Amino acid sequence: MSSRGTLRTKFCSITTAPPEVATKYLLKSNWNLEQAVSDYYSGGASSTVSGNLKASLGAVTAIFDKYKDPQSEIILIDGTLSYLEDLGIDPEDCLSLTLSYILNSPQTGEFHRKDFVDYWTQAGVSSLTEMKEHLQNTHTQLIASPETFVKLYNYVFGFVKGPDRQLKMIDAQDAISYWRLLFAQCSFLTSCSERFEQWYTFVEQSGRGITKDLWEMFFKFLVDVLSTDPVHLSSYDEMSAWHSMMDEYVEWLEDNNLLEASA
Numbered sequence: 001m002s003s004r005g006t007l008r009t010k011f012c013s014i015t016t017a018p019p020e021v022a023t024k025y026l027l028k029s030n031w032n033l034e035q036a037v038s039d040y041y042s043g044g045a046s047s048t049v050s051g052n053l054k055a056s057l058g059a060v061t062a063i064f065d066k067y068k069d070p071q072s073e074i075i076l077i078d079g080t081l082s083y084l085e086d087l088g089i090d091p092e093d094c095l096s097l098t099l100s101y102i103l104n105s106p107q108t109g110e111f112h113r114k115d116f117v118d119y120w121t122q123a124g125v126s127s128l129t130e131m132k133e134h135l136q137n138t139h140t141q142l143i144a145s146p147e148t149f150v151k152l153y154n155y156v157f158g159f160v161k162g163p164d165r166q167l168k169m170i171d172a173q174d175a176i177s178y179w180r181l182l183f184a185q186c187s188f189l190t191s192c193s194e195r196f197e198q199w200y201t202f203v204e205q206s207g208r209g210i211t212k213d214l215w216e217m218f219f220k221f222l223v224d225v226l227s228t229d230p231v232h233l234s235s236y237d238e239m240s241a242w243h244s245m246m247d248e249y250v251e252w253l254e255d256n257n258l259l260e261a262s263a
Contacts, residue, residue: 059126077109169209
């Protein structure tokens with residue numbers, strides 16, 4: 001849960017209002033940031049701020065219209081590639097995942113008007129240059145710690161799987177590709193690089209797809225076990241309620257003489 005200071009800072013960033021105004025609206029909304037911002041713009045905001053919001057809304061809407069599919073109200077793959085190119089972002093860069101995350105993209109190469117316009121307008125962003133700067137700052141914040149990174153990490157599973165409710169898992173190779181992309185960003189995981197490669201080999205050899213539960217459990221495993229002692233995995237407890245793949249992975253390490261015994 002965000003601290004009150006963090007919520008106040010976010011409110012000021014979105015609205016450009018001074019801290020005392022942020023506190024007033026956050027108190028009124030019981031520290032619900034979204035509600036506080038909504039109340040600010042609909043009730044007590046000055047006409048100048050309202051005018052700035054309208055200007056930002058118009059600029060962001062024009063940007064969306066530039067890239068959207070001519071036959072729909074959605075930015076599809078071609079528009080997404082053009083948008084990324086104009087932002088100066090490689091589609092294979094993890095920044096593209098952060099962009100998809102903050103704009104609530106349901107799957108690869110798809111952005112919906114409401115999510116796009118609402119997010120950028122509330123962020124006070126109205127140009128491609130500002131979008132890129134905001135994106136880079138947000139990405140830096142997300143990858144700074146396990147507590148913030150897990151939000152992006154958990155989102156990516158659904159993004160890769162797509163909205164089809166019939167699908168319950170993603171292909172192992174797709175999972176490995178995204179794990180490589182995501183984990184390479186995190187300085188707090190640098191000690192785990194060798195264990196990651198062993199995990200990828202194990203997953204490939206297992207021949208099994210990756211479920212949402214396994215995807216999320218693996219991140220908890222790497223934070224609680226792999227990163228704390230990558231050599232001995234001393235924090236691992238076989239009696240804990242890990243996904244069976246975690247237990248099998250540890251057994252696989254032992255069977256292949258890849259795990260040193262604790263002193």
